Amino acid sequence: MTCDEAEILLSALIDGELDAGHVREVEAHVAECPRCAAALAAYRQMNQAIAAADLSYTAPPALRRRIEASLPQVRVAPSRRSVLKGFAMGSAVSALAATGLVAIVLRNDDEQRIMSEVVSAHLRSLQAGHLTDVISTDQHTVKPWFNGKLDVSPPVIDLTTQGFTLIGGRLDYVDARAIGAVVYRRRQHIINLFIAQTPNIERRAAKTEIIQGFNIRRWSERGLNYWAISDIGADELTEFGEKFETAMQANKEG
Amino acid sequence: MPGRWRPAGRANAFSARAGQEAMPVTSFNDDPDKARRFRDAALPYLDDVYTLARYLLRDPADAEDAVQECFLRALKHFDTYRGPAMKPWLFAILRNVCRAEFARRASAPTGIDEDAPETAEQAPLWHEMPETPEAQILRERDASAIRRMVEALAEPFKETFVLREINHLSYREIADAVGAPVGTVMSRLARARAMLRSAWLAEEEQPE
Numbered sequence: 429m430t431c432d433e434a435e436i437l438l439s440a441l442i443d444g445e446l447d448a449g450h451v452r453e454v455e456a457h458v459a460e461c462p463r464c465a466a467a468l469a470a471y472r473q474m475n476q477a478i479a480a481a482d483l484s485y486t487a488p489p490a491l492r493r494r495i496e497a498s499l500p501q502v503r504v505a506p507s508r509r510s511v512l513k514g515f516a517m518g519s520a521v522s523a524l525a526a527t528g529l530v531a532i533v534l535r536n537d538d539e540q541r542i543m544s545e546v547v548s549a550h551l552r553s554l555q556a557g558h559l560t561d562v563i564s565t566d567q568h569t570v571k572p573w574f575n576g577k578l579d580v581s582p583p584v585i586d587l588t589t590q591g592f593t594l595i596g597g598r599l600d601y602v603d604a605r606a607i608g609a610v611v612y613r614r615r616q617h618i619i620n621l622f623i624a625q626t627p628n629i630e631r632r633a634a635k636t637e638i639i640q641g642f643n644i645r646r647w648s649e650r651g652l653n654y655w656a657i658s659d660i661g662a663d664e665l666t667e668f669g670e671k672f673e674t675a676m677q678a679n680k681e682g
Numbered sequence: 683m684p685g686r687w688r689p690a691g692r693a694n695a696f697s698a699r700a701g702q703e704a705m706p707v708t709s710f711n712d713d714p715d716k717a718r719r720f721r722d723a724a725l726p727y728l729d730d731v732y733t734l735a736r737y738l739l740r741d742p743a744d745a746e747d748a749v750q751e752c753f754l755r756a757l758k759h760f761d762t763y764r765g766p767a768m769k770p771w772l773f774a775i776l777r778n779v780c781r782a783e784f785a786r787r788a789s790a791p792t793g794i795d796e797d798a799p800e801t802a803e804q805a806p807l808w809h810e811m812p813e814t815p816e817a818q819i820l821r822e823r824d825a826s827a828i829r830r831m832v833e834a835l836a837e838p839f840k841e842t843f844v845l846r847e848i849n850h851l852s853y854r855e856i857a858d859a860v861g862a863p864v865g866t867v868m869s870r871l872a873r874a875r876a877m878l879r880s881a882w883l884a885e886e887e888q889p890e
Contacts, residue, residue, distance in 0.1 A: 439872035443846065445853050470879050473820050475847070481825035483832065483848050487732035491746045495728070495753045500717045551726055616850045640723035641768035659767040661854075 429457045434464045442471050444615065543646075543655075545602045547639050550620045550657045553598065553609065559618065560596030560611055570597040574608050580652065582608035582623035585675045592619065592668055612668070619658040619668060626653045634669050636662050645669045649676070720760045723768055724753065730849050731772050737844045738780045740833055748783060752776040770851060770859040777841070777860065820882050831881045839874035846871055 429437075434457045440446045441454050458465045553559050562573040571584040577599055586594045591614065598609040602622060612619040626648060634647035643665045645656045656669055731752055735745035752775050756763075763771065823831075835843060838860070845856045853871075857864045 435876065436869050436872040439875050440853075440868050443853070443871070445868070467876075467879070470820055470882075471875050474875065474878060474882065477820075477823060478828060478832075478847050481823075481828050483825060483829050484729065484733040485736045487728045487749065488742075488746065491732065491749060492725075492728060494750055495725070496721070498750070498754060499721055499757065548722065551722065554726070615852050617852070638764065640719050641763065641771070642723075659769065661767070 429453055431457075431461060431464055434458070434461065435467065438464060438468050438471060441468070442475060542603050543637070543639055543644060546622055546644060546655045546657055547642055549600045549602055549607075549609070549622065550642060553600070553611070553620055554618060559598065561598045563596040565594050567594060570594065570610065573597055574599075578606055578608050580608070580623070580625045582610060582652070583676060583679070584610050585672060585679070587612065587668070587671055587675065590671045592671065614658070614660050614664060614668070617658055617660045619656060619660065619665070621672070622655040622657070624653045626651060634666075634673075636666060636669075638662070647673070649673070716760065717757075720757050724756055724760075724772060727769050727772055728753075730769060731776055733848055734773055734776055734841075734844055735780070737833060737848070738777075738841060739783060744783060748776060748779045751779045755779070767855060767858075769849070770855040773845065773849070773851075773859040774861070820879070823882065831878060834881065835874055835877055839870050839877060842867060842870040843874035843878070 434454055437446060437450055437454045438458070441451060446454065458468055562570055564570050564573075565586070565588060567584045567586040571581070574582055574584075574597060582597075584594070584597065588594055593613045595611050595613050598611060600607050600609045600622065602624065605624065608623045610621045610623065612621065628648065629651045630648070631650075632646075632648035634645050636643055636645045638644075642657050642659055643662045645654075645665050645668075647654050647669065654672075656665060656672070658665055658668075660668075728749070732745060732749050735748045735752075736742065739745050739748060752772065755775050755778075756772055759775075832840065832843065832848075841860065842856060845851045845859060846853075851859065853864050853867050856867045860867070862870075
């Protein structure tokens with residue numbers, strides 16, 4: 429490997445973007461080349477200094493207000509109660525038909541509402557200091573932490589070796605109920621895996637949707653509903669979901 | 683991509699320019715739900731977008747105008763938005779807004795600095811390196827000094843560096859935001875680091 433090649437890869441090494449094969453090659457070159465070793469040391473030092481300095485800016489409050497003001501005013505979305513009231517007042521509809529209709533409306537409505545609550549919970553978790561209640565990369569620390577806090581014991585699976593680092597757990601609220609959130613990291617991206625109990629024990633295959641620019645993959649298995657949400661691409665979130673389900677399967681059989 | 687440029691005075695150009703595209707913001711008045719979804723999805727990244735604008739434009743007032751214009755355009759196109767992730771998408775829009783400002787500054791009577799970015803990008807990396815290759819310990823610098831050095835980096839290296847080190851995007855997301863291959867992102871970052879390192883060392887020779 430020449431120094432020019434190594435120089436480019438050094439940078440990717442620092443950013444954690446190199447595959448294992450290239451990591452070995454660059455490290456072998458650095459071990460023999462004082463010039464590249466010096467560059468690597470300097471880059472690491474620069475990175476630490478930059479991380480410590482926090483070079484980001486905060487948008488002026490006036491700018492935020494101007495942008496908010498340029499958006500149309502948000503009306504309060506009609507509540508479920510008012511939907512029901514609408515049906516109750518529709519006297520032409522027979523009671524039986526109305527009941528069936530309401531059930532359908534509510535079910536779809538619920539699903540969408542819960543999805544958007546999942547998005548809100550994800551966004552909330554990304555605010556400083558809200559991501560984890562228990563910070564640990566050890567599944568045997570995170571799982572017992574949920575004991576007594578929820579009516580279920582959410583599965584906590586360490587997928588670190590498969591590219592998804594377990595970073596902790598959190599108690600969150602979706603649909604006015606406490607819900608478990610297991611937090612993973614993929615490079616700089618956060619994946620929240622929300623887990624809640626469902627009376628429905630049949631398996632529902634995974635489905636991925638985009639809501640507000642986030643990918644959400646949801647599935648049901650053995651009486652639990654899962655929502656994995658992140659800003660990583662749909663393909664990577666699918667990979668996450670598949671690895672999680674495979675690991676669950678292995679646990680069950682093992 | 684323009685080369686290095688110097689600020690060319692205060693500009694109100696963003697909104698004037700935007701007028702040509704006739705922002706139909708009022709058409710959103712009949713869809714407050716969309717506005718709410720947009721607000722939830724995009725506004726959490728306001729600080730990130732503003733940060734990038736500050737580094738690209740190096741002028742707080744220009745940055746504010748550019749960010750406001752960026753969010754207006756994002757709202758306008760939110761209907762058809764299907765990805766990539768929200769953050770790189772907003773950055774891509776902001777870059778387009780800034781490009782108009784670069785063009786305006788370049789056509790202004792002063793402030794033109796015609797660097798040839800293409801050749802700069804192809805020159806061997808070692809041209810940036812200090813003469814003495816032995817390990818030199820970089821002196822500690824405070825945040826404002828580091829910020830100044832980053833701001834002084836030439837484009838397109840600065841933008842790539844800021845997206846990576848300050849906005850924390852992955853290589854893939856940077857590639858999405860700037861519309862360049864991942865390999866180009868990687869080599870730009872390597873060069874940005876080499877440039878920053880020499881700037882860091884140079885500043886140490888001549889302390890302020």
